[in-house]
Each structure stands twice: as C-alpha cells, then as structure tokens.
Amino acid sequence: MVRGMALLLLLQFLGELFSTWLALPVPGNVLGMGLLLAALLIGWVKIEWLEEAADLLLSNMALFFVPAGVGVMVYADLISREWLPISVALVLSTFFVMAVTGWVEQLLSRRRE
Amino acid sequence: MFETLTAEPLFGIGLTLFIFVLAQRVYLKSRSHPLLTPVAVTIVAIIAILLIFDIPYQSYQKGGRYILFLLGPSVVALAVPLYRKRSEIYTKRGPILAGVTAGALVSIVSASGLAWLLGGSREVVLSMAPKSVTTPIAIALVEKIGGIPELTAAIVVLTGCIGAICGPEFCRLIGITSPSATGLAVGTASHGIGTARMLEVDLLAGAVSGLAIGLNGLVTACLLPLLFILFG
Numbered sequence: 001m002v003r004g005m006a007l008l009l010l011l012q013f014l015g016e017l018f019s020t021w022l023a024l025p026v027p028g029n030v031l032g033m034g035l036l037l038a039a040l041l042i043g044w045v046k047i048e049w050l051e052e053a054a055d056l057l058l059s060n061m062a063l064f065f066v067p068a069g070v071g072v073m074v075y076a077d078l079i080s081r082e083w084l085p086i087s088v089a090l091v092l093s094t095f096f097v098m099a100v101t102g103w104v105e106q107l108l109s110r111r112r113e
Numbered sequence: 114m115f116e117t118l119t120a121e122p123l124f125g126i127g128l129t130l131f132i133f134v135l136a137q138r139v140y141l142k143s144r145s146h147p148l149l150t151p152v153a154v155t156i157v158a159i160i161a162i163l164l165i166f167d168i169p170y171q172s173y174q175k176g177g178r179y180i181l182f183l184l185g186p187s188v189v190a191l192a193v194p195l196y197r198k199r200s201e202i203y204t205k206r207g208p209i210l211a212g213v214t215a216g217a218l219v220s221i222v223s224a225s226g227l228a229w230l231l232g233g234s235r236e237v238v239l240s241m242a243p244k245s246v247t248t249p250i251a252i253a254l255v256e257k258i259g260g261i262p263e264l265t266a267a268i269v270v271l272t273g274c275i276g277a278i279c280g281p282e283f284c285r286l287i288g289i290t291s292p293s294a295t296g297l298a299v300g301t302a303s304h305g306i307g308t309a310r311m312l313e314v315d316l317l318a319g320a321v322s323g324l325a326i327g328l329n330g331l332v333t334a335c336l337l338p339l340l341f342i343l344f345g
Contacts, residue, residue: 005186012185012188012189025254027249027253030326032188033189036189036193058312058319063129064180066180067180072160072267072270072271075267078264085227086237089226089227093220093223093227093241094275094302096219097245097301098298098301101215101297101298101302102289105211106290109205109293
C-alpha cells in the first residue's frame with residue numbers, strides 16, 4: 001500500500017517535472033499516467049507493487065472531485081449572468097460528444113470484425 | 114468558536130467524507146438512480162451547507178484541498194487498468210483514436226457554437242471551448258485563447274457531472290453498447306468525473322475512459338489553437 005502510493009507520487013512528480021521543463025500543454029498527472037504505463041510495459045515496475053494503492057484510489061476517485069465541484073459556487077454569479085447559453089451549450093454539447101465518439105468507435109470496431 | 118473550528122482542515126475533510134458516505138448510501142437505497150450520483154449530490158449538499166451556515170468557501174477548502182490532492186496520484190493510477198486491459202485496447206487503437214478525434218472536434222465546435230448562437234458573450238464562447246478536457250489542460254488552453262479560466266474550471270466540473278449522471282444511460286439509449294465504446298464516449302465527453310463513474314460500471318470501460326482523458330487532452334490541445342486561428 002505505502003510502496004504503491006510512493007510509486008504513484010514519484011511518477012506524478014516526474015510527470016510534473018517533464019511538464020514544466022519541456023513547457024508541455026499536458027499536465028503532470030496525465031504525463032505521469034503515460035510514464036507509469038510505459039514503465040509497466042517495459043517491466044521496470046511490477047503491477048503487484050501498485051495494485052493495492054491504485055485500486056483504493058480508483059474505487060474512490062469520484063470523491064476526490066468534490067472540492068473542485070464545490071468551487072463552482074465561487075463563480076456562481078459569473079455563470080448566472082449568462083446562464084442560458086452556458087447551460088444549454090453545456091448539456092447539448094456533452095450529449096453530442098458522447099454520441100459521436102461512441103458511434104465512431106463502435107462503427108469502426110464492427111467494420112473490422 | 115464555530116468560525117475557528119470550521120477554519121480547520123478537519124472541517125473540510127470531515128464534512129466531505131461524511132456527506133459522501135451518506136450520498137453513497139442514498140444512491141444504493143435508490144438502486145443506483147442516475148440523478149442521485151454521489152459526486153453530484155455531495156457537491157450540491159456541501160454548497161447548501163456552506164451557504165446555510167454562512168461558512169466561507171476558503172474555510173472549507175482548508176480541508177478540501179487535501180482531498181483534491183489525491184486526484185493527482187489517482188490520475189497516475191489510471192495506468193493500472195490500462196495495463197490490465199492492454200491487449201483489448203491495443204487491438205482497438207484505430208477506432209479509439211478516431212473516436213476521440215471526432216469527439217474532440219464536436220466538443221469544441223458544438224460547445225462554442227451553441228453558446229454563440231444563444232447570444233453568449235465572446236468571453237463565454239471562448240471559455241466553453243475546452244469544456245470536455247481535464248481541468249489543468251482546459252485552463253492552460255483557455256488562457257491562450259483569451260477566455261476566463263475560472264469560468265472554464267466551473268464549466269469543466271459541470272460537464273463532468275453531466276457525463277457521470279447520464280453517460281452510461283444515454284449511451285445505452287442511443288445504441289452504444291460495447292464497453293470500450295461507452296468508456297470512450299463518457300471519458301472523451303466528461304474526463305475524470307465520467308471516468309470515475311465508468312470504473313464503477315465496467316473494468317474495460319473504465320480503462321478506455323481513463324485513456325480518453327489523456328488522448329482528448331492531447332487532441333484538443335492541438336485542435337483548439339488551430340480552430341481559434343481559423344475562426345477567431
């Protein structure tokens with residue numbers, strides 16, 4: 001558990017380091033995900049070292065978004081000033097993206113089979 | 114005395130965990146009713162409590178930021194389901210890349226386009242553009258094109274909640290049935306918050322959804338400045 005957590009934090013740190021150094025538009029944690037995947041594929045890191053910590057974090061991931069969500073209250077008047085274009089565009093666009101992404105993936109996967 | 118107590122990290126951390134556990138119980142009791150998705154219920158309940166008891170947002174965040182901190186290693190940990198499902202994902206690499214690229218394009222165009230059609234100001238239209246991308250990428254992008262970063266942060270979280278609340282049900286309704294297509298759709302549209310929900314539904318869907326966060330971030334980071342130059 002502690003070993004897994006230490007590894008995850010180390011890779012996040014490396015991700016942040018590369019992201020800042022190379023001035024990449026990708027945030028450190030996303031880069032850390034890529035680095036960890038590479039380390040697993042190469043065999044530098046064994047999946048057993050991480051499983052406990054990773055499964056604990058991932059099964060509770062929704063919880064970690066709560067403080068970010070509460071932050072919406074600070075910008076409530078910014079949103080309420082133009083609530084109609086914001087809310088309609090937000091909801092419809094989210095549905096469009098899901099439909100197009102899912103359909104394209106499914107169509108191309110089926111065509112190949 | 115109340116003010117000094119609520120300004121301790123104990124308050125923010127304790128309140129978040131307590132309300133989240135309650136929300137999870139309500140969710141299970143409702144036999145997983147999508148409108149009662151625990152993240153959304155917890156956010157609404159905490160905002161209500163802060164407003165009712167007149168507790169400043171800054172006091173809540175003294176504890177809240179410790180919980181938010183765990184999001185970083187969680188995103189790194191998304192490599193674990195990706196690694197476990199690597200062979201399935203590798204054989205679908207073509208459809209996955211095509212799906213994310215199409216989704217990223219639709220997201221930018223439809224979010225900004227609809228906001229513009231409905232009379233949104235220039236700042237709002239620009240701030241909507243990266244709505245489906247994970248927060249840090251969205252903020253970096255919006256700073257470049259001249260939107261309002263704070264507004265984008267709020268919009269990104271709301272987008273995530275919509276995907277988490279209705280993603281899996283909406284996909285089933287419109288005939289998206291395979292776990293990889295559902296995971297890709299929800300992850301591309303609603304980043305980490307949607308992915309958190311997909312991880313509860315199916316391992317492959319969760320893995321693909323996690324991959325979609327990174328891929329959509331990359332594709333949008335390339336497409337958005339380009340579209341901005343063309344139409345800005």
